[in-house]
Amino acid sequence: MIGRRTEWSLDLPERYYTLESYEGGVARWCPGCGDHGVLTAVQRICRDEQIPPEKVVAVSGIGCSSRFPHYMHTYGFHGLHGRALPVACGVKARRPDLHVWVATGDGDCCSIGAGHWIHGVRYNMDMTVMLFDNNIYGLTKKQTSPTSPMGLVTNTHPSGAWLPPINVVQSVLGFTNASFVARTVDWNLAHLHQTLRTAYHHKGLSFIHILQRCTAYTADLFDRLRNDPTKLLLLTHDDGVPVDPAVGKLYTNQRVHDPSDLAAARQLAEPDDVVPIGLFYRNPDAPLYETFTEHGLTMTVEDKLAAVERELDRFAV
Numbered sequence: 001m002i003g004r005r006t007e008w009s010l011d012l013p014e015r016y017y018t019l020e021s022y023e024g025g026v027a028r029w030c031p032g033c034g035d036h037g038v039l040t041a042v043q044r045i046c047r048d049e050q051i052p053p054e055k056v057v058a059v060s061g062i063g064c065s066s067r068f069p070h071y072m073h074t075y076g077f078h079g080l081h082g083r084a085l086p087v088a089c090g091v092k093a094r095r096p097d098l099h100v101w102v103a104t105g106d107g108d109c110c111s112i113g114a115g116h117w118i119h120g121v122r123y124n125m126d127m128t129v130m131l132f133d134n135n136i137y138g139l140t141k142k143q144t145s146p147t148s149p150m151g152l153v154t155n156t157h158p159s160g161a162w163l164p165p166i167n168v169v170q171s172v173l174g175f176t177n178a179s180f181v182a183r184t185v186d187w188n189l190a191h192l193h194q195t196l197r198t199a200y201h202h203k204g205l206s207f208i209h210i211l212q213r214c215t216a217y218t219a220d221l222f223d224r225l226r227n228d229p230t231k232l233l234l235l236t237h238d239d240g241v242p243v244d245p246a247v248g249k250l251y252t253n254q255r256v257h258d259p260s261d262l263a264a265a266r267q268l269a270e271p272d273d274v275v276p277i278g279l280f281y282r283n284p285d286a287p288l289y290e291t292f293t294e295h296g297l298t299m300t301v302e303d304k305l306a307a308v309e310r311e312l313d314r315f316a317v
């Protein structure tokens with residue numbers, strides 16, 4: 001036939017995804033902001049796992065950290081303030097085949113979004129939730145957040161934050177049906193990467209509390225932890241976050257912690273001068289809400305209409 005060569009094949013070559021496959025717009029976060037490292041870690045995990053970009057959705061609320069979806073060359077949803085988790089649960093309910101990364105801030109999650117925080121964790125849908133905790137409202141320029149330490153001078157509390165901060169890890173460990181709770185820091189990229197990778201492989205909602213530097217408003221807040229590595233307690237266990245040799249060498253203050261032990265996890269989460277990082281708790285048997293929402297996903301429109309008709313017929317007089 002004219003114009004058609006029989007030796008041509010329409011089979012597409014196998015795709016290999018590089019870091020660039022996941023890179024969206026140029027990140028407009030400040031130089032030195034901890035958010036850059038988290039973004040890179042997520043892109044690296046997507047590349048290492050070779051997740052097709054069209055199978056990834058980044059979901060967020062509002063805040064500096066919530067600009068995350070713009071910088072991923074995947075599907076994304078930059079939602080409303082505090083509403084990252086309801087959007088993410090909705091995506092997961094209809095499209096359980098997609099991997100959802102949720103980016104939320106300490107204001108977004110623990111203040112206006114606190115109600116959704118409790119129920120999102122309880123729904124335990126398979127997604128990775130990253131709380132970027134810079135202890136401040138960054139985007140709106142330095143208001144007290146629920147995790148601001150007492151005495152922190154902010155625009156809403158010029159004489160110092162008035163109330164004790166919410167303990168994020170302790171709170172999540174108190175929520176019903178929590179299935180994966182970890183903490184890491186943005187300034188140790190190896191630990192950050194391994195924590196997010198472990199979270200990605202968990203089936204259920206993995207919640208990661210990330211201590212994140214804001215160079216503009218809370219620049220020196222984590223200096224105490226950064227300048228003295230013994231102020232961080234590295235949690236180790238065969239079922240925990242794998243310890244990179246360089247991380248093990250830097251953080252000599254270590255403790256073997258079995259992540260199936262909820263009581264021990266809660267004790268570790270108590271406020272202390274020394275801050276534990278790693279996996280606090282994991283329960284692979286916690287029920288997942290998508291086992292409920294998956295019902296009927298494969299039904300055709302005709303099947304659904306027929307089911308509705310059948311139900312209505314029961315009330316026919």
Ligand SMILES: Cc1ncc(C[n+]2csc(CCOP(=O)(O)OP(=O)(O)O)c2C)c(N)n1
Nearest residue numbers: 062063064065081105106107108137138139
């Ligand atoms: C309903 C609503 N209330 C208030 C705001 C204003 N607002 C935007 S971002 C933000 C706080 C952001 O802080 P955080 O979640 O910690 O994110 P960060 O900027 O620190 O990453 C606030 C109060 C808003 N956009 N919508």
Ligand SMILES: [Mg+2]
Nearest residue numbers: 105106136138
């Ligand atoms: Mg914040």
